[in-house]
Amino acid sequence: MKKYTIKDIAEQAGVSKGTVDRVIHKRGKVSQKALEKVTKILEEIDYKPNPIAQSLKNNKVYLICVVLPDPNEDNFWIPCVDGVNQAIEEFRSFLVDIKLFFYGPSSTQSFKEVNEQILKLTPDAVLLSPLFQKESINAIKSFRSAGIVVSTFNSQIDLEQAVSFVGQDLYQSGRVAAKLMHTIVPDDHDIVICHFSESLSNAIHMQQKEKGFRDYFNGLKGADHKILTLSVDQADPDQSLVNFLKSNNKALGFFVTTSKSYNLVEMLQDQSHKDIKVIGYDLLDKNNDLLKKNKISFLIHQSPKTQTYIGLTYLIEHFLFNKEIPNKKLLPIGIVNSENLITYLES
Known part of the structure; x- marks a missing residue:
């Protein structure tokens, strides 16, 4: 032809x-x-x-800024940086400039300052993880007012200005965790939803997981579990757990809504609680070690590297090849235990 x-x-x-x-x-x-x-x-x-010829002919360098919590402060985000670097390597021959920005994962002020800095650069697009709901909504609105395309990953915000989301259905992942917990905790024991956060009210990702978890048990007939919530005091986490356990001695199952499962297990060991069942998130080294030792029962894998790689690729291909950005890309909810951990680590 x-x-x-x-x-x-x-x-x-x-x-x-x-x-x-x-x-x-x-x-x-x-x-x-x-x-x-x-x-x-x-x-x-x-x-x-020919879309490649078109992009080269335009002779425009597209600037895309990626906004992440600092991986030096929270290891969960290290694979996200790997995903960004993979996309950079694949599109290095094209006219795309990708810049990484980090903010403190527990600092709303740091988040605001980084996004203000990016706004002054007037990039073509921003890919961000909206860890803080209120501040993320304000940042996204500011970007869109400036004509900047915004995509999100990891946590989903119901906002028209964000054109795309890549990640898991966090509500559904909460239900998955509840189903798993239901299989390992007897009906006459309490189950605890454990948050490690400065401000649960501003952390939409944890709220969605808790809602899914609670809705699962609320829909069961004849279940006798009492579902409790523990927001660990970051200033004195050990004491907050001690006080909680003193008044809730029937607590057997703990669902940790972040990657901090290892923190909970370490605190429980100090209190001689050896039969506690723990379900949490993310394949951090410390979590993996405890999973192998069956001190964590299950981990839900959120594929952080894939999230950033796909989210960034959608933006790049939109500018270079005029491809439409999907409104939503939901990734599978990976259930990891001590028996299949190695297959996830090798993939």
Whole structure:
């Protein structure tokens, strides 16, 4: 099948190459007669423009900023940096400039300052993890007002201004955790939803997980579990757990809504609680070691590297190749135990 160039089409239509270019890209003025001639030929040959050639011809460098919690303060985000670097490597031959920005995972002020800095750069797009709900909504609105495309990952915010979300259905992952907990905790024991957070009210990802977890048990018939919530005091986590256990001695199952399962297990060991069942998130080294020793029963794998890689790739291909950005991309909810951990670590 012959590959037609703009020159070929111009010769067949009896017009200039510039006229053909204006028709194909729908820009500039073209006479009705020339438009009809060129359009007819394009339809006959089923012409498809070369997106790579187009992106190079535009000679524009697209700036995309990626906003992450600092991986030096929270190891969960290390694979996210790997995902960004993978995308950078794959598109290194194209006119794309990708910049990484880190904020303190427990500091709303740090988050605001980083996004203000990015706003001054006027990038084409921003990919961010909206850890703080209120501040994230304000940042996204500011970006969109400046004409900047915004995509999110890891935590989903119900906001029109965010064009895309890549991650898991966190409500459903909470239900998955509840189903697992129901299989390992006898009906006559209490179950605890454990949050390690400065402000649960501003952490939408933890709220969604708790809601899914509670809704699962609320929908069970004849279940005798009491579902409790523990927000660990970050200033004195050990004492807050001691006080909780003193007044809740029937607590047997703990669902940790973040990657801090290892923190809980370490505190429980100090209190000689050896039969506690723990379900949490993320394949951090400390979590993995405890999973192997069966001190954590299950971990839910959120595929952080894949989240950032896909989210960034969607933005890059949108600018380079004019591809539409999907509104939502939900990743599978991985259930990891001591028996299948190795398969996740090797993948």
